[in-house]
Amino acid sequence: MKKVWKFFTSRVFITGLLIAVQAAILVLSIAFLSNYFFYLYLGFSLLSIVIVIYIVVKRDNPMYKLAWVIPILLFPVFGGLLYLMFGKRNISPKMRKQIAALIDDTKQHQKPNLDIDEELRVLSPQAAKQSRYLEQIAIAPIWKNTQVKFLTPGEMKFQYLVEELRKAEHFIFLEYFIIEPGRMWDTVLDILVEKVKQGVDVRLLYDDLGTINLVPRNYDKTLRQLGLKVCVFNPFRPSLDAFMNYRDHRKIVVIDGNVGFTGGINLADEYINEYPKHGHWKDSSIILKGDAVWNLTVLFLQLWGFVSKETPDYDLYRPTCSYPSDGFVQPFGDSPIDLDLVGEMAYMNMINNASRYVYISTPYLILDNEMMTALCLAAQNGIDVRIVTPHVADKWFVHEVTRSNYQTLIEAGVKIYEYTPGFIHAKTIVVDDELSIVGTTNYDFRSFYLHFECGVFTFRSSVAQQVRDDYFEILKVSQQVTLEECKKVSLLRRLVRAVLRLFAPLM
Numbered sequence: 001m002k003k004v005w006k007f008f009t010s011r012v013f014i015t016g017l018l019i020a021v022q023a024a025i026l027v028l029s030i031a032f033l034s035n036y037f038f039y040l041y042l043g044f045s046l047l048s049i050v051i052v053i054y055i056v057v058k059r060d061n062p063m064y065k066l067a068w069v070i071p072i073l074l075f076p077v078f079g080g081l082l083y084l085m086f087g088k089r090n091i092s093p094k095m096r097k098q099i100a101a102l103i104d105d106t107k108q109h110q111k112p113n114l115d116i117d118e119e120l121r122v123l124s125p126q127a128a129k130q131s132r133y134l135e136q137i138a139i140a141p142i143w144k145n146t147q148v149k150f151l152t153p154g155e156m157k158f159q160y161l162v163e164e165l166r167k168a169e170h171f172i173f174l175e176y177f178i179i180e181p182g183r184m185w186d187t188v189l190d191i192l193v194e195k196v197k198q199g200v201d202v203r204l205l206y207d208d209l210g211t212i213n214l215v216p217r218n219y220d221k222t223l224r225q226l227g228l229k230v231c232v233f234n235p236f237r238p239s240l241d242a243f244m245n246y247r248d249h250r251k252i253v254v255i256d257g258n259v260g261f262t263g264g265i266n267l268a269d270e271y272i273n274e275y276p277k278h279g280h281w282k283d284s285s286i287i288l289k290g291d292a293v294w295n296l297t298v299l300f301l302q303l304w305g306f307v308s309k310e311t312p313d314y315d316l317y318r319p320t321c322s323y324p325s326d327g328f329v330q331p332f333g334d335s336p337i338d339l340d341l342v343g344e345m346a347y348m349n350m351i352n353n354a355s356r357y358v359y360i361s362t363p364y365l366i367l368d369n370e371m372m373t374a375l376c377l378a379a380q381n382g383i384d385v386r387i388v389t390p391h392v393a394d395k396w397f398v399h400e401v402t403r404s405n406y407q408t409l410i411e412a413g414v415k416i417y418e419y420t421p422g423f424i425h426a427k428t429i430v431v432d433d434e435l436s437i438v439g440t441t442n443y444d445f446r447s448f449y450l451h452f453e454c455g456v457f458t459f460r461s462s463v464a465q466q467v468r469d470d471y472f473e474i475l476k477v478s479q480q481v482t483l484e485e486c487k488k489v490s491l492l493r494r495l496v497r498a499v500l501r502l503f504a505p506l507m
Contacts (some may be wrong), residue, residue: 014118044096048072048080055083059339064445067503088343091174099337102302103139106160109314110139110298120328126353127435127459131330133349134457138342140332144325146290148458150438150466151263152426154271157285158184160190161253161261164287165191171201171299171317175252177204177440178266180214189226196227197200203229205304207248208236214268222303225324231307246336249442249451251285252296259319260293261285261440262331262454265423271425279392279422282474286456286463288331290323295331299454302333327461334441334453335491341439344448346457347429348374354431357384359471361384361426365389366444367404373407379413388474390425398444401504404497407486423487424474427455430467434460438467445504 052072055065072079120142121128131142165172165188167230172195179185192202204223216222220230233248244506253261256425263285270277272501288296301312334342351374358378365387367375379385387409393399406416427443430436439455458464489497 008364015152019392044080044215045076048076048250049078051083061368061370061445062451064449070271070502072224076340077404099306099335100398102305105305105311106298106302106316107139110141110295113141113143116144116328118260124434124459125321127328128157129353130346130349130435130457131328134308134330134332134342134346137340137345138332138334140295140330142328142330142457143290143292143294144328145323146288146292146329146462147323147328148289148292148324148456148461149287150284150463150470151261151287152282152284153273154234154281154283154285155259155273157263157265157274157283157287158187160287162187162191164253164255164259164261165195167259168195170255171203171254173203173205173246173252173254173297173304174267175250175300176207176267177207177210177212177249177251177304178245178268179204179211180266180268182269184269188267189223190230193226201229202227203300203304205233205248205300205307207215207233209234209247209251210266231304233303233307240330245450247446247451249447250299250303250333250454252300252454254293254297254300254317257297257317257319258289258293260288260296262296262440262456264427264440276422278390281422282419282424282426284426284428284438284467284470288456290321290325290329291319292329292331292456293319295333296454299331299333303452327463328459329461330457332455332457334451334455336450336452341448343439343453343455344368344371345454346485347371347439347441347443349374350410350429350431350435350437351378353435354378356432357386358426359386359430359468360443361424361428361471361474362443363390363394363423363425363427364398364442364444365405366398367405368445368448371443372405375409375414376412379409384415385413386415386475387415388417388419388424388471388478390423391420391479392422394423397500400493400497401500404501406481406485410481410483410486416481417475418481419478421477428467428471430464433464433468436461436464436467438463 052069055068068083073084120131134140135142151160172192196202220232223230234246251262251264251266265283265285269275270281271283273281293390297317298314301314301317305312332342348371375385389402410416427441428436428438436458437455439453441453441455447453
């Protein structure tokens with residue numbers, strides 16, 4: 001009974017109910033005008049036709065277009081209206097102006113490191129192409145004088161995080177998609193409160209939808225009373241608003257400007273296997289010490305400024321400690337506000353430039369045509385392409401779409417494995433023992449198109465070997481998916497997967 005009461009009083013239920021009421025009012029309004037049905041139907045049909053033409057000619061992914069064109073043509077009265085509410089991946093001119101101002105301010109503090117650029121160009125034209133793309137499009141310079149270490153599983157990240165937080169003297173920045181009371185977050189919070197008492201500037205930015213069922217109502221106010229500076233990204237409101245789709249999926253920690261973390265691990269207990277939510281939770285993170293942490297600091301301050309409406313003084317938070325170089329290190333961010341698919345293009349650059357192998361781990365494999373083509377072409381060119389996905393699903397319909405891509409990939413020569421102990425949430429790619437990305441970006445439409453994401457690109461760093469070695473350990477407890485298994489899938493399941501794939505860009 002308590003669970004039922006908790007559900008009906010939860011923010012998700014109440015917000016969903018209010019959204020349903022808005023939708024019902026829209027439907028009833030149209031029904032009320034049923035005497036003018038012919039004219040309404042004609043008007044909405046013309047609107048839908050105009051929207052379909054707009055979708056077809058606009059610059060966007062073909063699969064994303066198709067996922068909207070089909071429902072609009074099937075339901076012309078409501079399809080066009082739904083697209084206007086949820087389908088347009090854009091924002092108001094006022095909000096765009098605010099973000100543009102923040103980005104312009106960022107450019108003043110993210111000048112290219114020309115000497116490092118030239119050194120990289122001489123060593124590897126392929127790696128230099130990737131770095132140049134991230135530098136120009138993501139405004140993320142490449143660095144040396146940085147130590148890096150790959151942290152896996154979540155228990156290791158937790159250990160390092162606690163150690164580094166306790167050393168903080170000036171400021172701590174945290175940006176997370178999910179925080180949830182439990183051993184992991186409670187331990188971190190205790191340290192943060194203690195640091196506030198010591199005069200450390202502690203700031204927390206978390207996504208509202210990511211935590212909506214995990215923290216109490218008005219949790220940000222509770223944290224402020226403890227002395228933390230807190231901002232909630234994109235508060236989830238009962239509104240038929242396309243901006244509700246945009247979520248902050250990043251996981252960033254910056255300590256005194258000298259130490260940074262990012263990767264797939266949120267601040268919740270399933271990420272450190274305190275309980276078996278979906279079997280064993282396999283995840284990854286990366287710790288940076290040195291100059292490259294600056295890119296993570298800028299990413300945090302940029303979004304903090306957008307949410308808080310403050311104008312941050314970036315120069316107060318620059319790195320102050322020097323560390324020996326461990327290769328070339330380039331943290332970068334991706335934003336859904338523009339049309340540049342930085343996360344996806346960074347992956348594709350590495351896939352297209354591979355000469356020996358490409359090893360990928362991802363919890364979701366919901367591919368657009370471009371990524372599918374890149375993976376298949378690499379395998380057909382003789383590159384050893386391997387992808388590990390979960391064996392235990394967290395969302396059955398997403399898992400079905402993931403598995404629906406297996407046959408095409410396997411037929412092209414890609415090797416697919418499923419992590420049998422449970423759920424693999426790590427987002428990694430390693431190429432030819434030299435290039436790697438560890439970050440927050442999944443291989444799906446939400447990460448590529450609708451989320452704020454981040455990652456760390458490295459070249460000739462120890463991280464590449466660490467990711468590769470961990471990958472071989474993953475394969476030992478994973479089962480390879482065969483073409484015969486794919487062909488044995490029942491007709492009914494194939495039909496379900498086909499329908500789900502049509503709407504995969506909207507999941």
